[in-house]
Amino acid sequence: GEDVEQSLFLSVREGDSSVINCTYTDSSSTYLYWYKQEPGAGLQLLTYIFSNMDMKQDQRLTVLLNKKDKHLSLRIADTQTGDSAIYFCAELAGNTGKLIFGQGTTLQVKP
Amino acid sequence: NAGVTQTPKFRVLKTGQSMTLLCAQDMNHEYMYWYRQDPGMGLRLIHYSVGEGTTAKGEVPDGYNVSRLKKQNFLLGLESAAPSQTSVYFCASKIAGGASEAFFGQGTRLTVV
Numbered sequence: 001g002e003d004v005e006q007s008l009f010l011s012v013r014e015g016d017s018s019v020i021n022c023t024y025t026d027s028s029s030t031y032l033y034w035y036k037q038e039p040g041a042g043l044q045l046l047t048y049i050f051s052n053m054d055m056k057q058d059q060r061l062t063v064l065l066n067k068k069d070k071h072l073s074l075r076i077a078d079t080q081t082g083d084s085a086i087y088f089c090a091e092l093a094g095n096t097g098k099l100i101f102g103q104g105t106t107l108q109v110k111p
Numbered sequence: 112n113a114g115v116t117q118t119p120k121f122r123v124l125k126t127g128q129s130m131t132l133l134c135a136q137d138m139n140h141e142y143m144y145w146y147r148q149d150p151g152m153g154l155r156l157i158h159y160s161v162g163e164g165t166t167a168k169g170e171v172p173d174g175y176n177v178s179r180l181k182k183q184n185f186l187l188g189l190e191s192a193a194p195s196q197t198s199v200y201f202c203a204s205k206i207a208g209g210a211s212e213a214f215f216g217q218g219t220r221l222t223v224v
Contacts, residue, residue: 041217042115042201042203043154043203043213045212050210088153090213092209097161097207098169099144099156099203100156100170101146101153101156102153103153104153
């Protein structure tokens with residue numbers, strides 16, 4: 001079945017780069033996503049990547065996809081205190097419409 | 112423009128009671144989802160629907176039932192609540208296809224005592 005795994009916590013200093021990693025198991029995943037959740041709120045989409053792409057860049061965000069290893073990463077350049085949140089990796093499983101999330105990585109940004 | 116609205120926002124139930132959580136979206140989305148969020152467990156998919164009149168099981172469907180009688184509404188039912196169902200429940204909707212965002216409601220905090 002589908003499974004998405006993330007490390008639970010990452011701490012960085014303001015101005016550094018943050019790299020959040022994710023692995024998934026479903027080889028038929030068509031799209032992979034990164035969502036952000038701030039305290040007490042729902043999730044908001046940060047970016048997504050189609051499964052036939054290796055990289056996508058969007059301002060401070062860079063997504064890398066290694067389809068062979070089923071590994072996805074999100075790099076945040078020049079991390080700010082406002083980036084402190086929980087980041088979720090998600091996959092759209094095949095053509096079923098099933099959307100599976102990982103456990104979420106809590107990013108702590110220290111001044 | 113309401114987006115995704117969940118009702119209620121908070122609820123306390125006694126063990127064995129039943130309740131229905133309502134999710135309503137006004138964006139004409141085909142896909143709708145119910146998740147539960149627990150510390151350290153992330154979002155786990157309970158049930159989902161890819162269209163009016165259709166539902167499917169997610170990762171943790173036991174103890175829950177759903178219905179999608181109207182395209183804009185997705186109902187999550189707990190027939191006999193258990194303390195293990197204490198959680199924050201999120202509903203989401205999206206258009207069919209991958210290159211689109213899933214929009215989330217603000218969550219329902221449910222406590223079963």
